Amino acid sequence: MLFNSYTFILLFLPVVLAGYALIGRLAARRTAMAWLVLASVIYYGWWNPRYVGLLLASVLANYVTGLLLGASCASRRGRVVLGLGVAANLALLGYYKYANFFVDTASALAGTHWHLEPIVLPLAISFFTFQQIAYLVDAYRGEAREYHLIDYALFVTFFPQLIAGPIVHHKEMLPQFTEPGPIRLRASDLSVGVTIFTIGLCKKVLLADEAAAHASPVFAAADALTPISTLEAWVGVLCYAMQIYFDFSGYSDMAIGAARLFGIKLPLNFHSPYKAASVAEFWRRWHITLSRFLRDYLYIPLGGNRKGKLRRYVNLMITMLLGGLWHGAGWTFVAWGALHGIYLCINHGWAAWLRRRRRDQQRRGTAHHLAACGLTFLAVTVAWVFFRAQTWQGAAHLLAAMIGGASSPDALAVISIKNALPLLAAMLAVVWLAPNTQQIMADYEPAWDSSPQTGRVEPGPTAAWLTWRPTPAWAVGIALAGLTALALLTKYSEFIYYDF
DSSP: OOOTTTIIIIHHHHHHHHHHHHHHSSOHHHHHHHHHHHHHHHHHHTTTTGGHHHHHHHHHHHHHHHHHHHHHSSSSSHHHHHHHHHHHHHHHIIIIIIIIHHHHHHHHHTTTTOOOOOOOOOTHHHHHHHHHHHHHHHHTTTTTTOOOOOHHHHHOOHHHHTOOOOOOOOOHHHHHOOOOOSSOOOOHHHHHHHHHHHHHHHHHIIIIIIHHHHHHHHHHHHHHOOOHHHHHHHHHHHHHHHHHHHHHOOOOOOOHHHHHHHHHHOOOOOOOOOOOOOOHHHHHHHHHHHHHHHIIIIHHTTTTTTSSSHHHHHHHHHHHHHHHHHHOSHHHHHHHHHHHHHHHHHHHHHHHHHHTGGGGGSSSOHHHHHHHHHHHHHHHHHHHHHHHHHSHHHHHHHHHHTSSOOOTOOOOHHHHHHHHHHHHHHHHHHHHHHHHHHHHGGGGOSOOOGGGGGOOOOOOTGGGGGGGOHHHHHHHHHHHHHHHHHOOSSSOOOOOGGGG
């Protein structure tokens, strides 16, 4: 069930919200939590009921493991339990997501004909696996107390963040579920939630899906090794950069908005990453909760920057290679992760060089900042080629076309440049000049900003007329925007991160 569907918007969400409010008034708080767990399981099973059992088994197994870790944290027995728990989670993820990839790779290297029947990837397995691994590690460290099974199940399955994140942390979510007192839906939460959800829906339907109409034909032509002009190649890749930006930003808004209807704040997961002036800053703004997980549970345990410069760069590469592989079982995703690892190594090396010469303390003007943002955006855009292309050959063909090496003046028109350029210009203007959702909603604490390094919400630069207020004018504007987006929900359009 997609967020951008009539079933979710007009049926599922209103029914679940009404049931939550009614049960919250008539019964104990945990009964209302159980209602949300049931609704979340139905939401997950809407795609394929067979995998509901897998999700519930994972929740129960990790809950029991967490209890065992809570009783023997930081002990030898606890280390054994933690190792088994993490191994079981990774084995589950490895089988469903990577078994075909590993068998095909081994077969190709050995020159054999090994074959494994295609395994259907369960929705959200990458997200709920990482989420529960983090919980087990924290339980072993004594940082997670014991919770009721219903509370823990809701922490994992809560439908706004279940399918494509954010990857939530127990210390952010479980206290919200377990706070004392009756449940009361607040008008402020409802108005803020509807507004954020509507903004996200508009990003998805009016921007991301329109960009996809120009990006997809170019990448399809590249994978088919069809001649592509240099201009078409750049327009197609830039349109994909806009598609994934507004697709992920839109999903993040819709998840935050849907959760806020229930009085729950999700962590911030997206903060204008194309405004970043370095790749390191990009990763503090893009998929913030994944970056946090990779930092806290992979990069730092590997040694981070504490074991010398060379080890730091090795740890960065390992982290980004695994981050790329997390996104998809394919060598193009590994290449994408490797490229970002190289970017980060260069980034940190350059910053260290400047610090040694104390040039980082020199005042830098607007021109320097704009140049840094432009270079970062260019590097990220080039890397998207590997992320989106289906094959190595397709990625190489498209990159060659971008530099003129595979372009052809006789190439058939793959897309309408005349139609794509105005759309692309408008989207770039929104990306670079407009405030983001959390800046527009800053006065109402739209999301849980758990890291001071993400570039916290700055209400200052936002013009007064773009700062949201619960006024009739804003209500009319959001209603019109929502109705426009609803009118265009005529085709199936899955969120990109639903595949991970």
